[in-house]
Amino acid sequence: MSAANHRVLHEALTGRRLTKLEYGHELPKLQDRLLDAQFELRKQRTRAVAVIVTGIPGAGRSEVVNELLNWLDPKFVTVYGFRPPNEVERQRPPLWRYWRVMPPKGRIAILHAGWYEEFLADSVRATERDSVVVKREVERIRRLERMLVADGVAVVKIHLHVSPELQARRLRRLARDKATRWRVTAEDRWMARHYARVERVFEHCLEQTDQRPAPWRVVDGTDRQHRAYEVGKVLLAGIDGRLAGEERPVRVKRPAAARQRALRKLLPTNHPGPRVAEEEYDRELEVLQGRLALLSRKRRFAKASVVVALEGMDASGKGGAIRRITAALDARQYRVVPISAPTPDELARPYLWRFWFQLPPRGNYTIFDRSWYGRVLVERVRGLAAPADWQRAYEEINEFERELAEHGVIVAKFWMSVSKDEQVARFAERDRNPLKRFKVDPEDWLNRKSWDPYQEAAADMLALTHTSHAPWTVVPADDKRWARLAVLRSLCDRIEARLG
């Protein structure tokens, strides 16, 4: 489908039919190839497939899903249907529930209308929608799909269409039989009555969300056998990896030299940073923890939620800062998520998956000890992610945090900026003190060797992901006490600003 093709839905109604003979001849061959393709997908485990099936009522959406299931080895296919969001889903950004069911590499997930469900329904129903809202929804979907494809999830989008006469006939037949009557919803009947409008709106929606990495395929739903055959071919192309068009290479935004220089100044030098005396620390800590405790108990806080991400070199004091935060909170109100190397399950999904999974419900905190920024820090420096992958991550991260912020999540990010000398001193202390032995990781010394590349990566990260909706706080961390107070103070300020 191309944006230039107007009336593309209508034109899809070629009325082509397959004779029973053609069908009997072609379909087994197609199914044969589908099974082969699925077997390869499973064997290689480098890609996953997400299938979306939309269409107008009566075009055969659920029949198509059933056919797909019949053709494939159902052990490695999962089907998800989505109802209006429940209590748990409503507390997270709209895409959360789709992220939760993202298939791992080697598998196929059929998501029915998936993330198009609300978009299509809202577009058709509302007589006038705020163009800013619509634009944002389109952007959200397009970005999601681009990221999925880049992370190895083929997105197969099939839209089914039929003529108004056939639609009416099919709905009538379903409604006549009491066993199938429930399949015809009020929504379906409304859509059938407004066929022309629905066709126009759907066409527009498809055009806006059609893109090379995840193109729409419109299938004529008139003849069941022809429809099945066409859908099978689209799916095969998706599993084979032949569906997505060549993506334009990502333009890597480089931070302007001046900005980069300015940021470098925030990063550690060997000048001693600010310090605080022990008595003042004790006093101030109590005050700040009290402030945080009170803020987190406010009635208005029950509608917000907080995502805290702490980043910094090894031994920069992330864990200590986190414990000063959690000491002020109710145990049922927060979760601390330490991020280390991804598990096989996590590696099989798009890299943001494990972070989406941990988003807090309203009134709660999730505190990440290291975070999704690993992509542009350790994975970049150690070459664990390909350059193209970590380079696109800046934009993907900004989009992720924007979705959080748009949903009312307070995103507080801290870079704990420790100097090289102080880090050495802390490592030595850890080696001396047996009770800190669990903190000693042979990788720490390895990471130390890459001090300069890490600092460069941190400067890029600060420059490219410091946004109004999710600003960084750079914390001079050579004095642990000072750093802990700074984190607490900044966190309180952010929450206070939000609660008003």
Next chain:
Amino acid sequence: MSAANHRVLHEALTGRRLTKLEYGHELPKLQDRLLDAQFELRKQRTRAVAVIVTGIPGAGRSEVVNELLNWLDPKFVTVYGFRPPNEVERQRPPLWRYWRVMPPKGRIAILHAGWYEEFLADSVRATERDSVVVKREVERIRRLERMLVADGVAVVKIHLHVSPELQARRLRRLARDKATRWRVTAEDRWMARHYARVERVFEHCLEQTDQRPAPWRVVDGTDRQHRAYEVGKVLLAGIDGRLAGEERPVRVKRPAAARQRALRKLLPTNHPGPRVAEEEYDRELEVLQGRLALLSRKRRFAKASVVVALEGMDASGKGGAIRRITAALDARQYRVVPISAPTPDELARPYLWRFWFQLPPRGNYTIFDRSWYGRVLVERVRGLAAPADWQRAYEEINEFERELAEHGVIVAKFWMSVSKDEQVARFAERDRNPLKRFKVDPEDWLNRKSWDPYQEAAADMLALTHTSHAPWTVVPADDKRWARLAVLRSLCDRIEARLG
């Protein structure tokens, strides 16, 4: 703690204190051993630890949790707190939310009061509780813990106690400071006012739920340092595996010979079973699917949920029967869960974990293509589970299904009983037909060699797990069509009986 010890809580208040010197001397040694034990736990990955901390208000429950976190390597410890169940949790049996957070082998989970939260609160609050309900709650907890321990999860239960004077003093101090005031809830104040009663009720609750595999340890919360030291020792014993007493060996219930013989008659012979002609099948299928569709759309169905489990030899027609069920349902109303060999993530948990995870919300179906019965079928026959493990599984499964039934879940279990000859014929057909190749598994032929042990295992299973709350339906399955109708009919009957 032993059931004979009355006033055991009061007697725990020894008033022992640690001097700062003792504490400074002993605690680092203890922490050292804790870190070692955690490291071993992590290295061996044969066991997990679930920690429960209860106590009266003011005894220091949350301080203790914080201390535990400070001593251990926090990367491998997860802390969970539980609020009143939310919408998603309320739709599942009460234990569901605890199963969801069960730690994998190698890890420690701190669950605060965990599954004792509601039990203690209800026991203390209600002036008179139905003894049948209480007895059932106690049984549920005792069985859960026994299963966890048998499956490699050490259950560490710590109860903290202080005198009424100290409790009052601590609560007063917390309430005075506006930063800590929120920690004192109305519940806490009520409990403090009814100290004697609370002490008596808690004592009784602990006695009832104290058992050798998961004993209670009562810790005097008077002196913070002594308390920390004692808690650390209990945890160490738990991680080391020294806490659980020797379990009495499981008595293996064997089905009576007569019952066993009667059941064997239900299992396949080489007599041809019932058959149905194609036209009659088509007609009847439509009627039954219509009936199921209507039942599943009833308003009263929205309060029920259905768990279907299909078991049977390879090629007994489970998948075909499932597709005839799902064709009658709304796509958003069911999930089909094919069960094969457990993943590493699943192997790291108690064996029922992956089934608990998949329980449907109200108004929904989960259809298991093979199920938790694998434990007493394939795992028994192939020697994948130790005899003691599959032998205790009958009781564990009955308890699991009872919890589902008590929560209003309709549990429909089908044994698809195919004869040896018919199975051979179907294998041959699969080998011939390339489109059924995904169904051919080298293991199938392997399983065939164990035909007799499988039939024996099936007979035991039917005899030992056919309960009033979750009865088996044995379906003669040599004629696929007849079998599909039988499954649909039985399912409809069960649902209809429930909805009334």
